[in-house]
Amino acid sequence: xxxxxxxxxxxxxxxxxxxxxxxxxxxxxxxxxxxxxxxxxxxxxxxxxxxxxxxxxxxxxxxxxxxxxxxxxxxxxxxxxxxxxxxxxxxxxxxxxxxxxxxxxxxxxxxxxxxxxxxxxxxxxxxxxxxxxxxxxxxxxxxxxxxxxxxxxxxxxxxxxxxxxxxxxxxxxxxxxxxxxxxxxxxxxxxxxxxxxxxxxxxxxxxxxxxxxx
Amino acid sequence: xxxxxxxxxxxxxxxxxxxxxxxxxxxxxxxxxxxxxxxxxxxxxxxxxxxxxxxxxxxxxxxxxxxxxxxxxxxxxxxxxxxxxxxxxxxxxxxxxxxxxxxxxxxxxxxxxxxxxxxxxxxxxxxxxxxxxxxxxxxxxxxxxxxxxxxxxxxxxxxxxxxxxxxxxxxxxxxxxxxxxxxxxxxxxxxxxxxxxxxxxxxxxxxxxxxxxxxxxxxxxxxxxxxxxxxxxxxxxxxxxxxxxxxxxxxxxxxxxxxxxxxxxxxxxxxxxxxxxxxxxxxxxxxxxxxxxxxxxxxxxxxxxxxxxxxxxxxxxxxxxxxxxxxxxxxxxxxxxxxx
Numbered sequence: 001x002x003x004x005x006x007x008x009x010x011x012x013x014x015x016x017x018x019x020x021x022x023x024x025x026x027x028x029x030x031x032x033x034x035x036x037x038x039x040x041x042x043x044x045x046x047x048x049x050x051x052x053x054x055x056x057x058x059x060x061x062x063x064x065x066x067x068x069x070x071x072x073x074x075x076x077x078x079x080x081x082x083x084x085x086x087x088x089x090x091x092x093x094x095x096x097x098x099x100x101x102x103x104x105x106x107x108x109x110x111x112x113x114x115x116x117x118x119x120x121x122x123x124x125x126x127x128x129x130x131x132x133x134x135x136x137x138x139x140x141x142x143x144x145x146x147x148x149x150x151x152x153x154x155x156x157x158x159x160x161x162x163x164x165x166x167x168x169x170x171x172x173x174x175x176x177x178x179x180x181x182x183x184x185x186x187x188x189x190x191x192x193x194x195x196x197x198x199x200x201x202x203x204x205x206x207x208x209x210x211x212x213x214x
Numbered sequence: 215x216x217x218x219x220x221x222x223x224x225x226x227x228x229x230x231x232x233x234x235x236x237x238x239x240x241x242x243x244x245x246x247x248x249x250x251x252x253x254x255x256x257x258x259x260x261x262x263x264x265x266x267x268x269x270x271x272x273x274x275x276x277x278x279x280x281x282x283x284x285x286x287x288x289x290x291x292x293x294x295x296x297x298x299x300x301x302x303x304x305x306x307x308x309x310x311x312x313x314x315x316x317x318x319x320x321x322x323x324x325x326x327x328x329x330x331x332x333x334x335x336x337x338x339x340x341x342x343x344x345x346x347x348x349x350x351x352x353x354x355x356x357x358x359x360x361x362x363x364x365x366x367x368x369x370x371x372x373x374x375x376x377x378x379x380x381x382x383x384x385x386x387x388x389x390x391x392x393x394x395x396x397x398x399x400x401x402x403x404x405x406x407x408x409x410x411x412x413x414x415x416x417x418x419x420x421x422x423x424x425x426x427x428x429x430x431x432x433x434x435x436x437x438x439x440x441x442x443x444x445x446x447x448x449x450x451x452x453x454x455x456x457x458x459x460x461x462x463x464x465x466x467x468x469x470x471x472x473x474x475x476x477x478x479x480x481x482x483x484x485x486x487x488x489x490x491x492x493x494x495x496x497x498x499x500x501x502x503x504x505x506x507x508x509x510x511x512x513x514x515x516x517x518x519x520x521x522x523x524x525x526x527x528x529x530x531x532x533x534x535x536x537x538x539x540x541x542x543x544x545x546x547x548x549x550x551x552x553x554x
Contacts, residue, residue, distance in 0.1 A: 141270035
C-alpha cells in the first residue's frame with residue numbers, strides 16, 4: 001500500500017478525528033491523502049492505510065493491546081481508558097518482560113492470529129510488528145486482585161465489535177467484518193482479565209497462559 | 215483518567231453535576247438533564263436512593279436502589295442490574311430546564327411504584343397515555359412557543375445538543391455544518407431537535423410528541439425519510455436466507471447472529487436459557503430449505519405436535535425477518551398490514 005500526499009478531486013473526510021481535518025481517496029493500492037502539516041493528521045492517514053491493508057488480507061483492525069508471553073499471544077480489546085496501556089506497561093516491564101506488539105491497535109485474523117502495529121497511545125510503549133497465534137482475546141476490568149474469567153460470546157461480541165475500525169471505505173461490508181470477528185471468537189474464545197495497577201499482572205497472565213490456555 | 219476514576223478521587227460528601235444519557239430511568243430522569251452526585255459509600259445507600267455506579271468498563275450509570283445488604287439496583291422499569299458494579303455515590307437532585315428538584319427517596323419510591331403500576335395495569339396505562347396525549351404535549355407546545363427549522367450554523371451549539379444522546383456516533387460537526395448537512399429545530403432560541411443528512415432525527419424530551427421529527431426529515435427528502443415498514447408474513451413455501459447485511463454463525467457451540475444495525479442476537483431468552491429448537495432452526499437456514507422442510511426436519515428430530523411446530527416456526531422466522539437476521543425469497547413473500 002502506497003500513501004501519497006496530494007490535492008484530491010473527490011475526497012472523503014477522515015472520520016472521528018479532531019480538527020484539523022484530513023481527506024483521502026483510494027485508488028487501487030494507493031491511498032491519496034490531503035492533509036495539513038500536522039502529526040495527528042499524518043497518523044490518521046497511516047491508520048487508514050493500515051486498515052485497508054488489514055482488510056485486504058482478510059483481517060480486522062481493533063483498538064487493542066497485543067502482548068506476547070513466550071510463544072503465547074494475547075490481545076486485550078477495549079476503548080481508551082479500559083486499561084490497555086496500563087497492561088502494556090506493566091507486562092512489558094519486569095518481571096514478566098512480555099513482548100509488546102502495540103498498546104493501541106492490533107491486527108486480528110479469523111484464523112486466530114494477532115499482529116502488532118506501529119501505533120501507540122503512550123510514547124514509552126513502543127510495539128513491534130510481530131505476533132502469532134492468539135491464546136485468547138481479553139476484555140479488561142479494574143479490580144483489587146488479578147483474576148481471569150471466561151465470558152460468553154453473547155456478552156463479549158458487542159464489546160469487541162464496538163472496538164473494530166470500520167468506517168474508512170465501503171470496500172468491506174459490515175457483516176463481513178462481523179463474520180471475521182465471530183470466526184475469531186469461535187477459534188480463540190474470550191476472557192475477562194481483572195487486574196490492579198501492579199506489576200503482578202504480568203506474571204499472573206504468563207502463569208495463566210502456561211497452565212490454562214489451550 | 216476515566217470519569218469513574220475522577221469521581222473516586224472525590225472526598226465523601228463532595229458534590230458534582232453529571233449529565234444524564236440513555237433511557238433506563240425514564241420517565242423520572244431524561245437524557246439531557248443533570249444529576250447532582252453526592253460522593254458516598256455503599257453503606258450510606260438506602261431504598262429509594264438513586265445510586266451512581268461504575269461498570270467494569272468505566273461507564274457510569276444511575277439506577278434505583280431496590281434493596282441493600284446486599285445492594286440491589288435496577289432501572290426505573292424494574293430490570294435488576296447484574297452484580298459487579300462499583301458504588302460512587304448517590305444522586306440527591308436533578309436539574310431540569312435550569313431548575314433544581316430534590317430527589318427525596320420517598321418521592322422516588324412513590325414514583326417508581328406508580329410507574330410500575332402504569333406498566334402492568336391496562337387501565338392505568340390507558341389513563342397515563344390519555345393524560346400524556348391531552349395534557350403534556352399541548353402544554354409543551356404552549357411553553358415552547360413557535361418552533362422553527364433551519365440549517366445549523368454553529369457546530370459548537372450542535373455538539374452541545376447532540377451530546378445528550380449517547381447513541382450519536384462521533385461526527386465531524388465542523389464539516390457537516392459547513393456543508394449544510396445539519397438541520398436544527400429551535401424553540402425560544404434553543405435547539406430542541408436536530409437531524410443530520412442520512413441519519414434519524416434526534417429530538418429532546420422538551421420537544422417530543424410535537425411532530426418535530428417530520429419537520430426535520432422534510433428538509434432532505436427523500437433520502438432520509440424512513441421507508442414504510444413492510445410486514446412480512448412468512449409462508450411454509452418461503453425460503454429463508456441470511457439477510458445480506460447479517461451474519462449467522464455458530465460461535466463456541468452456540469448460534470449467534472450479527473445484524474447490520476450492530477446488534478448481536480443469540481437464541482437465549484431473558485433468563486439466559488438457550489432455545490435448542492431455535493438454534494436448530496438457525497442451523498437449518500441454508501438458503502435452500504423452505505420453512506416447511508425446516509418444520510419436517512424439526513418434527514423428525516423433536517417430539518413436537520406438527521401444527522404447533524408449524525405455528526412456532528413461522529413465528530420464529532417472522533421475528534428473524536423483523537430483526538433483519540434473515541430475509542425471505544422475494545417471489546414468495548406476501549405483504550399485509552400489522553396483525554393481518
